[in-house]
Each structure stands twice: as structure tokens, then as C-alpha cells.
Amino acid sequence: MTLQPKPPRSRLDPEPMPRRDWLGLSGLWSMGGALLFGMFGMLKLPKAAVLASPSKKFKVTLPETLAAGEAFVPSGRSVAVFRDAEGVHAISTICTHLGCVVKPGAEGFECPCHGSRFHHDGSVSRGPAPRALPWLKVSVSGGILTVDEGTTVPSGTKVA
Ligand code: FES
Structure with a gap:
């Protein structure tokens, strides 16, 4: 029996790549991808x-048309600012129960989340809110009002 020589392979049917070369090449490609x-x-x-x-201050x-005791809520802030004959004061509109934003209205403040209600001075008229809404520091310099959301003041503190 004679061994027949293999016919030469064509370019369309190339020699299969040995497994060792294939593994080496795939390892190189993986390293390149990881590096990239x-x-x-x-x-x-x-x-x-x-x-x-945003800054707390x-x-x-205040609009000229703001009536005494009417709340003015600056855009993007959780504060209600009031002006009356005694001066200006600001009350936080963040509910002391779980932190929802209360809505000022004719009766005071009302929390839309669990129904707490507050008087105009921020004191609780109906729970479950455990504490009054805090009053915030207001200062006047050169006729310009500045409210500091980060500083509370005793209830009833107003600036002229
Ligand atoms: S968060 Fe206002 S009553 Fe609960």
C-alpha cells in the first residue's frame, strides 16, 4: 500500500488554524479589548x-400686590414668606411629619401627604405632624430681603 501525497489546498479552503495558535490570538485580542x-x-x-x-440663602x-398675611412662595424653594404691619417673616413649607411640601392656603398650611394642617403661624392644628413648621431667618440689607433656609429662628420673629 502506497501513501498518496495530499493534494495542495486551494486559497478557498485554507489549512485549519492549529488550536494553540487560535488560543494565542484570542488571548491577544482579549487583552487588547480590556486595555481599550x-x-x-x-x-x-x-x-x-x-x-x-443651591445655596440655602x-x-x-416680594410683589407689591402681596396682601398682609398672604403667602409668597419663591420659585423652587420650600419657604413661604409673609408681610404684615409688624414686618416680614418666613416659614418652612416642609412638613415635620415625613417631609412633604405643605401648601399654603386661606386656612393656614395643609400637607397633601397625610393630611396634617398647620395654622398661619406654623403651629400644628391637626396631626400626624409632631411639631410646628419652623420659622426661618430673614434679614434686610439695603432694602433687599434675604431668607436663610438653613437657620431657624423662634416663632414670631419678624424683621421690619
Ligand atoms: S408628610 Fe405631612 S402629614 Fe405626613
Whole structure:
């Protein structure tokens, strides 16, 4: 029996790649891909991950038409500002029960979440809120009102 030589393979039917070469090449491609993803990750690192929060102090301009005892709620703030004959004061509109934003109205403040009600001075008229709404510091400088949401003052404190 004679051994027949294999016919030469054509370009359309190439020699299969040995397993060892295939594993080596796939390992190289994997390392290259991991390196590329790592570089993209490093490019994202310098970006700030924390957003700036708005200042607790803000200036308020009360409308001329604001009636005595009527609440003015500055846009984007959880504060109701009042003006009457004794001066200006600000009350937080964050409910002391679980932190919902209360709505000022003719009867005082009403919490839409669990039904707490507060008098005009922030004291509780109906629970479950455990405490009165805190009064916030208001200061006047050069005719400009500044409310500090981060500082509470005793109830009844008004600035002229
Ligand atoms: S959060 Fe206002 S009553 Fe519960």
C-alpha cells in the first residue's frame, strides 16, 4: 500500500488554524479589548460626580400686590414668606411629619401627604405632624430681603 501525497489546498479552503495558535490570538485580542475599555474608563474619571446644590440663602423680592398675611412662595424653594404691619417673616413649607411640601392656603398650611394642617403661624392644628413648621431667618440689607433656609429662628420673629 502506497501513501498518496495530499493534494495542495486551494486559497478557498485554507489549512485549519492549529488550536494553540487560535488560543494565542484570542488571548491577544482579549487583552487588547480590556486595555481599550480601561482607557475609556480612565477618560471618564476626571469628570465631577457631584452636582452643586443651591445655596440655602437666597434673595426675595416680594410683589407689591402681596396682601398682609398672604403667602409668597419663591420659585423652587420650600419657604413661604409673609408681610404684615409688624414686618416680614418666613416659614418652612416642609412638613415635620415625613417631609412633604405643605401648601399654603386661606386656612393656614395643609400637607397633601397625610393630611396634617398647620395654622398661619406654623403651629400644628391637626396631626400626624409632631411639631410646628419652623420659622426661618430673614434679614434686610439695603432694602433687599434675604431668607436663610438653613437657620431657624423662634416663632414670631419678624424683621421690619
Ligand atoms: S408628610 Fe405631612 S402629614 Fe405626613
